[in-house]
């Protein structure tokens with residue numbers, strides 16, 4: 001456990017002081033979805049056929065990596081119309097302001113995490129710059145799928161990692177018309193679900209129970225391609241092809257339920273301590 005903690009510390013230090021060490025080239029995860037994050041935090045670009053959508057934005061200091069990866073794919077950040085946020089933690093929302101300033105994109109978040117944004121936890125200055133919180137333009141609703149160009153995205157509120165963590169189910173199609181559902185759990189880090197963490201940050205311990213229940217409930221959703229909000233969760237970098245445009249090694253309809261089982265077990269282990 002100690003080695004993991006040290007490792008996480010090193011990643012954070014790199015993110016703020018030597019971000020180029022975390023940089024990675026973009027790659028496809030499905031016919032119209034691309035990984036544009038770094039080796040620490042995930043971010044995904046969706047070519048909807050009617051502009052771009054971006055899921056998550058890294059920390060403020062590393063946002064330049066998003067711009068670079070988007071350009072490398074042949075797209076332009078100006079064409080981002082919607083930013084969908086998995087949850088309101090600094091490593092996912094820090095780049096919102098720079099992306100909005102070039103694109104004018106609408107920002108989407110859950111109502112629960114808009115409230116959470118006001119929590120003192122989110123205002124604490126730490127290793128990374130705390131940017132001014134931008135009030136969302138739109139809120140997710142599990143009952144109303146987002147229709148963005150040719151892409152339909154269903155959302156599922158899954159409290160746990162934060163009160164308003166949101167998962168996405170992206171319906172994509174390949175060139176032969178085959179439907180591929182891409183599943184992204186919005187936050188599986190159990191670092192925020194220990195009794196100590198709840199106490200120190202004045203958070204409701206019910207979040208851990210809700211996380212476990214959410215994982216169980218979402219297992220029945222059919223997902224062809226499972227992608228994480230941090231690449232280390234679900235071992236993303238070891239599942240991809242050496243050809244960055246070949247997403248096919250990621251197609252595995254059993255991976256989603258397996259991933260949720262593994263992550264729920266981490267939370268259950270905390271319950272038993």
Ligand SMILES: [Zn+2]
Nearest residue numbers: 089161187189
């Ligand atoms: Zn988080």
